Each structure stands twice: as structure tokens, then as C-alpha cells.
Amino acid sequence: MVAADSAAGRGVAVSVRGLRHTYGRGRGAVPVLRGIDFDIEAGSHVALQGPSGAGKSTLLSLLGGLEPIREGEIWIGETRLRTLRRGGLAEYRSRVIGFVFQHFGLIDVLTTRENIMLALSLAGVPPDQRGARADDVLASVGLGGRAEHRPQQLSGGEQQRVAIARALCTRPHLLLADEPTGNLDEESAERVLDLLERLRAENGCTLIVVTHNPLVAARATRRLHLRDGELERELVEASA
Amino acid sequence: MSWRDGLVLSLRSVIRRPARTSITIAAIALGTGLLVALASIAVIAETRVISQLGKGGPATAITVDASAPDPTQIDSDNPRLGPTKPINASTLTAVRKLGSVQSVTSVQQQQVFVIPPPQGSGLSGLTGGDPDRGLARPYNDSVIGVDFRQANNLPITVLAGRLPPAGSTSEVAVTLGYFDHVHMDPTKPAAVLGQVIEIGSPQAEPGGQQIRGQWTRAAIIGVVAQDLGSGGIVASNQLTAAERSWQLAGVDDSADGLSLPASQYLSLIVVADSLDSIHTVRSEITALGYATTAPEQLIASVQRYLHVVDMVLGAIGAIALLIAALGITNALLAAVRERRREIGVLKAIGAHDRDVLRWFLVEALICGVTGGLLGTAFGIATIAVVAHIVNDYLIAQGLLGVDLGGAPLATSLIGVAGASVLALIAAAWPALRAARLPAREAVGAL
Numbered sequence: 001m002v003a004a005d006s007a008a009g010r011g012v013a014v015s016v017r018g019l020r021h022t023y024g025r026g027r028g029a030v031p032v033l034r035g036i037d038f039d040i041e042a043g044s045h046v047a048l049q050g051p052s053g054a055g056k057s058t059l060l061s062l063l064g065g066l067e068p069i070r071e072g073e074i075w076i077g078e079t080r081l082r083t084l085r086r087g088g089l090a091e092y093r094s095r096v097i098g099f100v101f102q103h104f105g106l107i108d109v110l111t112t113r114e115n116i117m118l119a120l121s122l123a124g125v126p127p128d129q130r131g132a133r134a135d136d137v138l139a140s141v142g143l144g145g146r147a148e149h150r151p152q153q154l155s156g157g158e159q160q161r162v163a164i165a166r167a168l169c170t171r172p173h174l175l176l177a178d179e180p181t182g183n184l185d186e187e188s189a190e191r192v193l194d195l196l197e198r199l200r201a202e203n204g205c206t207l208i209v210v211t212h213n214p215l216v217a218a219r220a221t222r223r224l225h226l227r228d229g230e231l232e233r234e235l236v237e238a239s240a
Numbered sequence: 241m242s243w244r245d246g247l248v249l250s251l252r253s254v255i256r257r258p259a260r261t262s263i264t265i266a267a268i269a270l271g272t273g274l275l276v277a278l279a280s281i282a283v284i285a286e287t288r289v290i291s292q293l294g295k296g297g298p299a300t301a302i303t304v305d306a307s308a309p310d311p312t313q314i315d316s317d318n319p320r321l322g323p324t325k326p327i328n329a330s331t332l333t334a335v336r337k338l339g340s341v342q343s344v345t346s347v348q349q350q351q352v353f354v355i356p357p358p359q360g361s362g363l364s365g366l367t368g369g370d371p372d373r374g375l376a377r378p379y380n381d382s383v384i385g386v387d388f389r390q391a392n393n394l395p396i397t398v399l400a401g402r403l404p405p406a407g408s409t410s411e412v413a414v415t416l417g418y419f420d421h422v423h424m425d426p427t428k429p430a431a432v433l434g435q436v437i438e439i440g441s442p443q444a445e446p447g448g449q450q451i452r453g454q455w456t457r458a459a460i461i462g463v464v465a466q467d468l469g470s471g472g473i474v475a476s477n478q479l480t481a482a483e484r485s486w487q488l489a490g491v492d493d494s495a496d497g498l499s500l501p502a503s504q505y506l507s508l509i510v511v512a513d514s515l516d517s518i519h520t521v522r523s524e525i526t527a528l529g530y531a532t533t534a535p536e537q538l539i540a541s542v543q544r545y546l547h548v549v550d551m552v553l554g555a556i557g558a559i560a561l562l563i564a565a566l567g568i569t570n571a572l573l574a575a576v577r578e579r580r581r582e583i584g585v586l587k588a589i590g591a592h593d594r595d596v597l598r599w600f601l602v603e604a605l606i607c608g609v610t611g612g613l614l615g616t617a618f619g620i621a622t623i624a625v626v627a628h629i630v631n632d633y634l635i636a637q638g639l640l641g642v643d644l645g646g647a648p649l650a651t652s653l654i655g656v657a658g659a660s661v662l663a664l665i666a667a668a669w670p671a672l673r674a675a676r677l678p679a680r681e682a683v684g685a686l
Contacts, residue, residue, distance in 0.1 A: 064588065065679075066587070067680040086592075086593060087593075089679075090590055090592045091590065093588060093589065094589060095590070101585070105581070105585035107586070108256075108582075109253055109255075109256050114248070117245075118241070118245055118249075118589070119589045121242055121245050122241055122586075122595070127242070170590075
């Protein structure tokens with residue numbers, strides 16, 4: 001069973017030590033992360049920035065348990081990710097992590113409500129509770145009236161709000177967002193960012209956003225800059 | 241992921257690509273249909289061909305002749321017969337006690353005098369025929385007497401009309417030989433139905449040169465082909481028993497060709513409980529001291545040829561199914577390629593490898609079951625069409641039609657189940673590939 005810190009504001013949510021990652025082997029090996037160390041406080045809002053190829057997405061996928069850690073350590077609360085096998089990582093992703101993708105990542109053959117209920121099913125929520133929880137979370141992102149719509153019947157902004165609702169429906173401890181406004185117009189992007197910030201505060205989870213957009217990064221309380229697989233610099237806002 | 245979620249996801253995925261799904265299902269249906277049709281035709285044809293070897297009776301029928309076996313002919317289908325050995329009630333009882341015997345039917349034969357219509361009364365008919373004017377002459381013949389309740393176990397084929405009821409002494413069936421005597425066209429067997437003939441059983445009077453007859457008037461209600469014995473009239477065994485009693489009440493007049501019948505029965509028709517038992521039953525009857533006739537070697541030989549046909553038809557069907565399986569694999573591989581991101585998203589929100597595996601396997605199973613059902617229906621329809629064409633051809637050739645019937649139930653069920661299993665096997669590789677996709681690689685955008 002996967003365990004994690006249960007609430008925000010109570011100690012370190014994420015701890016990364018000596019993290020290295022290389023794609024490929026032998027002469028074709030490409031080092032992507034070259035030894036990264038940092039801690040993130042529970043409940044904080046962190047932006048991961050850096051040019052393309054800096055290792056942001058790899059770091060996010062390692063944090064999210066999307067691929068195994070080969071060198072170094074990541075602790076999410078009390079969970080040491082390196083000790084988890086495929087099944088344990090799947091459980092970790094379903095119960096501890098919420099993902100928001102640039103491409104929204106909704107299953108287009110399911111309705112918005114079914115998309116959320118599927119995430120609840122994978123997280124082991126009892127069947128009799130899934131419907132009500134899906135309706136609640138859809139209402140919280142302002143899409144209560146769109147429960148029976150398919151993703152392709154929604155605008156980009158609406159799809160991203162559904163994706164946020166799906167990510168938060170399992171009440172994750174860590175919300176990972178990859179360019180969440182990358183496919184949205186300015187107005188929709190603002191709404192999505194407001195929503196992310198509000199729900200993060202309401203749910204008390206830790207939010208890590210990968211972004212190229214300075215406006216998106218500006219909303220974070222802490223900004224980590226990566227370059228060539230290393231942590232180049234860190235900016236911390238005075239006001240959280 | 242629950243089974244219900246998996247089923248919903250699979251169903252929606254199947255519906256999402258209607259053209260691809262339709263082609264995949266059509267390929268499965270064609271393969272299944274072809275296999276069901278070929279397998280059914282092979283099974284039915286084998287049954288019919290073997291049945292034909294039984295000449296209207298069951299293929300497992302053995303004829304016990306009223307003769308001792310010739311030791312040099314024991315393994316022959318139609319052995320040369322040894323010296324005459326009467327078959328009586330005790331023989332019947334002994335044969336009935338043998339193992340692997342399904343039924344035993346006795347066959348009687350009585351020599352008679354026949355007066356075809358237009359009949360005179362009594363012996364006046366003896367001079368009534370005039371072939372020059374198209375009128376039939378009286379003639380000598382034999383009546384074959386059987387128990388019509390056992391007609392299904394006897395080598396009798398009805399060509400027109402019906403068989404007389406069991407125990408009837410007023411209705412008989414005739415063979416095509418009758419048409420020669422009455423100068424009628426044997427290609428129109430129904431034409432003699434309803435004719436009334438007179439059958440005279442002869443009796444040699446003691447001490448004299450006189451032969452007298454006991455006459456029975458009987459209506460022809462059927463025309464048959466039979467392989468029971470030489471005789472143009474087939475009647476109930478009650479009729480032949482009465483004639484036999486009448487003849488036995490006289491004396492032996494071998495000098496005038498009217499000897500008393502030595503054997504109570506002409507033969508026995510013994511039906512073994514399976515084709516495999518024929519040889520054993522024949523051996524046991526031989527041990528009782530009687531010669532037997534059965535198409536044992538012929539059936540074995542025909543079965544060998546039919547097995548070759550089965551193998552060829554099975555191979556054709558298997559190739560069709562293999563093509564269908566490749567279609568399923570190809571369609572699912574395309575689906576996996578298409579859904580890499582979707583698979584990644586599922587894994588990112590917590591799906592296990594087994595959930596993804598189930599998604600694709602259930603999707604394949606839906607196609608397999610649907611294709612199997614449609615294919616089986618297609619196969620059955622194909623059999624009906626083939627039967628119709630074959631029947632039309634046989635009738636056009638002046639032959640009797642065949643009843644191909646429908647596909648055997650077992651073949652139909654195996655068709656659906658086989659298509660489903662095949663779909664699962666064909667889907668195994670793409671489904672495993674999908675299940676083992678690394679989560680990050682699947683979520684390509686990260």
C-alpha cells in the first residue's frame with residue numbers, strides 16, 4: 001500500500017536527492033538529469049522552468065511514477081518511489097498523484113462524468129460513491145451541466161477544467177501539471193490557472209507545474225530553473 | 241478497473257471506429273462461416289455417404305444369412321456362403337443376447353403366385369393376362385415379410401407411397417420389378433399405387449399331384465427398393481407367417497419345385513451399436529455358426545477417403561480463420577498505435593497493466609463473439625443454399641435428392657466459441673504490447 005503525507009503545510013511533500021536519469025545505453029546514451037537535489041514543502045505551488053531538453057518533463061514523469069528511478073531517490077511524503085514495482089507505481093499514481101496534461105488527456109469515448117468515475121474506480125473508491133463525487137467535482141469546476149457531454153463536445157478550456165476535476169477527484173497529495181495552458185487561449189488559460197490555484201488551496205495539495213510561460217510561472221511561490229539536466233537557479237516569491 | 245468499466249471502455253472503443261470494426265468482424269464472420277459450412281457439410285456428407293452404404297438402413301446393419309460361414313470368406317463384406325443352415329427362434333434369441341447389438345429384426349420369405357390387375361376371381365386370373373393388349377400375366381414371385389415397426393433398421397427405401405402398417409395383411413409394397421410384369425413405366429413409381437393384386441400361397445396336397453392356393457387380396461400402397469432378399473413384394477411378417485403355415489400344412493413336393501421352407505427366417509438384420517462394433521458382432525455371429533454380410537470393409541475404406549476430405553476442408557477453413565486472426569491482430573496493433581497516448585493517460589491515472597490488457601482483450605472478444613455469431617448464421621445459410629443447389633442438380637439428373645439438413649448444433653456452438661477463443665488468441669500479442677507500454681512513453685507529451 002502506498003502512503004504519503006496526508007495534508008498540506010505539514011513538512012516536506014517532495015524530497016529529491018541525487019536524481020540522475022539517462023535515456024538509451026552505451027554510446028547512444030543521452031543524460032537528461034545530472035544530479036538534482038531539492039525539497040518541496042507540502043501545500044506549495046512550484047513552477048518547473050527551463051528551455052526544451054532541460055529535463056523538466058523527465059523530472060515530472062519521475063515524480064509522477066511514470067517511469068522507474070535508476071539513480072538517486074525521490075520521496076513523496078513517506079513513500080520512497082524507487083522501492084515501488086509496476087503495480088505499486090500504478091497504485092501510487094491512482095491514490096497520491098493527480099496529473100493535468102497539456103493535451104488534456106481525456107478518454108474521448110467516455111463522457112466527462114465517466115472520465116471522472118473511471119479515475120475514482122482506479123483509485124478504489126466504492127461504486128456507490130463514485131457518481132456523487134464525480135458530480136461534486138464537476139460542479140466545483142463549473143461544469144455540472146456538462147456531465148453527459150463527450151470531450152469533443154467541449155471547448156479546450158472546458159476540457160482542461162474536466163481534466164483538473166479528474167486529477168483532483170481522488171484528493172491527491174501532489175498535483176502535477178504539464179503545460180496546463182499550452183493549448184488554451186489567453187482567457188481560458190487565465191480561468192484554468194485561477195481554478196488550479198483555487199482548488200489547490202481548497203484541497204491543500206502540492207502543485208508542481210511545468211511551463212515555458214512566464215505568466216504561468218509567475219503564479220508559483222517557487223520557481224525551479226533547469227538547464228542541461230541540472231538545477232540552475234531557484235526563485236522564491238516573498239508572498240505565497 | 242472494474243469489469244464493468246472495462247466493458248464500457250471496450251464497447252465504446254469498438255463503436256468508435258465503425259469501419260475498422262466492421263471489417264474486422266466481417267473477416268471473423270467469413271472465416272467462421274466458411275469453417276462452419278465446410279465442417280457441417282463434411283459431417284453431414286459423411287453421415288449421408290455412410291448411410292447410403294447401408295442401402296436405406298443403418299450403416300451398422302449386418303445381415304445374418306441362413307447359411308453356415310465359409311471359413312475362407314470370414315473377413316469379406318459379401319462372403320461366399322457355406323451350406324444352408326436354418327435360422328429359427330433359438331437363433332434369434334442367441335443373437336439378441338450378443339453384446340454391442342442394438343436391434344435384431346427377422347426377415348421371412350415366401351414363394352407366392354401373383355395376379356396383377358385386372359384380376360379375375362380366384363384361379364380365373366391365371367389366364368387373364370395378355371401382354372399383347374397391355375395386360376399383365378400372373379407370375380411367380382416371393383413375398384418378403386418384415387416387422388414394419390423396425391423399418392428404420394432395414395435396408396428399405398421408399399420410392400413412392402408409404403410402407404404398409406405393421407401387421408397388415410391387406411396392404412403391401414412392391415419393388416420396381418413389379419413394373420415389368422404389369423408393363424408400366426418404372427420411372428413413374430406412383431402410378432401403381434392403389435392397384436389391388438391377388439397373392440396366392442401354394443400348398444402341395446398329400447399323395448397327389450395337386451397344388452392348391454390360399455389367396456389374399458392386397459392393395460399396393462408403396463413402391464420400394466429393398467436389399468433384404470429376392471422378392472418383388474414386401475409385406476408384413478403376419479402375411480408371410482400365414483402363408484408359411486398354409487404351405488407347411490401341405491407336403492413336400494420338391495419334384496414339382498414346391499419344397500417346404502427349411503428355414504423359419506430368410507435372414508436376420510442385426511444392427512450393431514456403432515460402426516466400430518460391426519467387426520466384433522460379426523465375429524460373434526460367425527461363432528454361432530452363421531454367415532454374415534455387412535459393408536464393413538467398404539465403410540472403413542470410404543471413411544478413410546472421407547477423413548482425407550475432412551482434412552482438406554478443415555485446412556481450408558483453418559486458413560480462412562488464420563486470415564481472420566491476422567485481421568484481428570492487425571486491427572488491434574493499429575488501435576494500440578493510435579491509442580498510445582490514451583493508454584498512457586489511463587496508466588497515469590492509475591490503471592494497472594492488467595486493466596489495459598483487459599481493455600483490449602474484451603474489445604477483441606466483442607468482435608470475436610459478434611463475428612462468430614454472424615459467421616455461424618452465414619455458414620448455416622450457406623449450407624441451405626448448397627443443399628438447394630445439390631438437390632436441384634440431383635433431381636435434374638433423375639436421382640433422389642439429399643437432405644443436408646442444418647448445421648449440427650455442436651458445430652454451430654463450436655463456431656461461436658472458436659471465433660471467440662481465436663479473437664482472444666489473436667489479440668494476446670497486441671494486448672500484451674499495450675499493457676507493457678511504459679507509462680511515460682505512452683504519454684508522449686510529457
